Amino acid sequence: MDALLELDAVSATIANVAVLRGISVRLQRGTTVAVVGRNGAGKTTLLRLLMGFVPRHGGRVRFDGRDLAEVPARLRASLGIGYAPEDRVLFPSFSVEENLRFPCTTTGMARPAIAARLQQTLAIVPELQPLLGRSGAALSGGQGKMVALGRAIMAGERLVLLDEPFQGLAPVLAQQYGASLQRLQQLRPELCVLVTESNRSLLKDIPDVTLVLERGAITA
Numbered sequence: 001m002d003a004l005l006e007l008d009a010v011s012a013t014i015a016n017v018a019v020l021r022g023i024s025v026r027l028q029r030g031t032t033v034a035v036v037g038r039n040g041a042g043k044t045t046l047l048r049l050l051m052g053f054v055p056r057h058g059g060r061v062r063f064d065g066r067d068l069a070e071v072p073a074r075l076r077a078s079l080g081i082g083y084a085p086e087d088r089v090l091f092p093s094f095s096v097e098e099n100l101r102f103p104c105t106t107t108g109m110a111r112p113a114i115a116a117r118l119q120q121t122l123a124i125v126p127e128l129q130p131l132l133g134r135s136g137a138a139l140s141g142g143q144g145k146m147v148a149l150g151r152a153i154m155a156g157e158r159l160v161l162l163d164e165p166f167q168g169l170a171p172v173l174a175q176q177y178g179a180s181l182q183r184l185q186q187l188r189p190e191l192c193v194l195v196t197e198s199n200r201s202l203l204k205d206i207p208d209v210t211l212v213l214e215r216g217a218i219t220a
């Protein structure tokens with residue numbers, strides 16, 4: 001079967017600096033792929049490019065056989081791509097539950113489908129249940145990361161992008177986060193998860209495949 005996500009010689013330039021240089025990788029369904037690299041290597045830029053927030057300068061990205069260039073950023077969640085940014089970015093005026101529902105409501109998913117998705121998300125990340133009524137502004141950094149994971153799972157039926165999720169998580173939360181990723185793969189065997197980290201030891205044995213990003217290029 002074809003890969004779910006195929007990058008072919010993908011480059012990105014920000015402020016005249018080549019930040020991603022000729023990246024070619026194939027991500028298969030049902031795998032967790034880690035991209036590890038130092039600060040400034042281009043990990044966040046790679047995920048933002050996949051979401052359509054950073055323009056591509058050359059190369060091609062195909063998702064499930066379709067050229068992603070045809071799909072504007074605001075429609076990528078409706079392809080089943082979920083994203084948990086490094087800095088979480090929750091809506092402070094929304095409750096946690098509203099934050100979780102947000103990517104599904106904006107893409108026009110039917111209410112019963114959203115309710116089912118929420119139930120599955122709570123089964124995968126049970127720590128979210130007691131936080132549902134809480135304001136998005138009233139969370140600790142670690143709780144915010146769990147909510148950002150939940151939101152990415154709500155949208156990301158096929159591909160979930162997680163930017164340095166373990167960075168700064170207390171050991172107990174890191175263990176809960178890892179357990180959630182395990183349940184996620186069990187409940188969605190076709191899902192592809194792309195996770196970045198600068199400290200690869202934080203990932204323990206979670207990834208099936210580890211790619212190394214150095215100064216914008218994949219080296220291993």
Ligand SMILES: Nc1ncnc2c1ncn2[C@@H]1O[C@H](COP(=O)(O)OP(=O)(O)OP(=O)(O)O)[C@@H](O)[C@H]1O
Pocket residue numbers: 014015019037038039040041042043044045046086198
């Ligand atoms: N908006 C921007 N303007 C200018 N340069 C940028 C911008 N965004 C990223 N860069 C540059 O692109 C390079 C890659 O940045 P990126 O944030 O993708 O790295 P990263 O691997 O995610 O780093 P970190 O581990 O610190 O999160 C860096 O040299 C950074 O300075």
Ligand SMILES: [Mg+2]
Pocket residue numbers: 043044045086163164
């Ligand atoms: Mg980053």
